Amino acid sequence: MREARPGAFIETSAATPPAERLARVLERFPALAVAVSGGVDSLTLASFAFAHGVPLTVIHAVSPAVPAEATMRVRHLAVAQGWELIVTGTGEFEDKRYRDNPVDRCYFCKTNLYDRVAGLTDRPIASGANLDDLGDYRPGLIAATERRVVHPLIEAGLAKSDVRALARALGLGEVAELPAQPCLASRVETGIAIHAADLAFVERAERRLAVLTGGGTLRCRITRQGVVVELGPEAMGHAGAVDTLMAGLCGEAARVYAGTRAYRRGAMFVGA
Structure with missing residues (x-):
């Protein structure tokens, strides 16, 4: 089976605060396109990058697999923070490999997503995957690796608890407490x-x-x-x-x- 290798960790002391580690990772990018699902991880990444002056395009994909409240959350934050937001369809329901729902369904979902996003921007594409995601079966990370998607939260060594703490520090309110909500x-x-x-x-x-x-x-x-x-x-x-x-x-x-x-x-x- 193909193996996902989402990226290396930055070299820093374990005592370095998570926010500082993430800021150092983001220094590598002159601009980013963050694919946001409407969950705490990707919204926190986009908010942090925007607050730190990274030229940012936020891209949110809508489909029958995305709850309407997630899309509303993205739109609300985009207005509140002043993001450049693109809302697009993903087209995964046109892909029989996805609809058949094999065990690696997420691979085909993310393939469609990242191919669509790549057609909308020349900026490096970033996901909101965090360190805890590496402990799960995540075929979508394989599609990301094949398309050179970057994972700043993983590179900075941030786990879910770090992301929630960062969201609180950014003043994201209820976003920080959102339960895990896969598609x-x-x-x-x-x-x-x-x-x-x-x-x-x-x-x-x-x-x-x-x-x-x-x-x-x-x-x-x-x-x-x-x-x-x-x-x-x-x-x-x-x-x-x-x-x-x-x-x-x-x-x-x-x-x-x-x-x-x-x-x-x-x-x-x-x-x-």
Whole structure:
């Protein structure tokens, strides 16, 4: 299997503050195009680079796999900070390799994304991948490596906790506390074809579930057994109410509801 090598760490003392390490990485770039998803990592990277005077183009891709609230968040920050923002489609749903949902689906998603971004800017493309991402199965990093995408947070040795601390220092408010939120296609079990209608159902269900449980970690999964809701420890006390809500939503949508279970990261990667 192809191996992703996202980049080297800068040479600095472990005692060097994360913000200083990231600033040193960004000094290498006369300008950047940051691909932002609407999550804490890429938004923090874009905000930090902009605040440090790096000429910046921010590019956000919309698709059925991107929650509408993520796009709204990007647009809000772009106006608030004065970014040059480009919103584009990615075209991944035109790629049968992506829609077939193999275990390396993310490779084809990121291939489409970065090829589209490269056609919109001559600036080096940067992602918001952080150090913790290297511990996961991330085929999208392979596509990034093949296209010379840079990962400033990784190069600076920043983990997720460092990124959140940086977001707080930048005054990004609720962005700093956003839960990890992979794309909606990650809710679909490997081998089940990706359909926009499934992702719309997942987005609607998770929005309702978040209100019901008060937030925290939860996932609405599309599996071979039916719709499953995974709950983090903080939401387990709401399992009964979740069952009632989801039974209703699945009944309205003519879907099978298969109950709740404990949240497990990467649960949809069957055979990974």
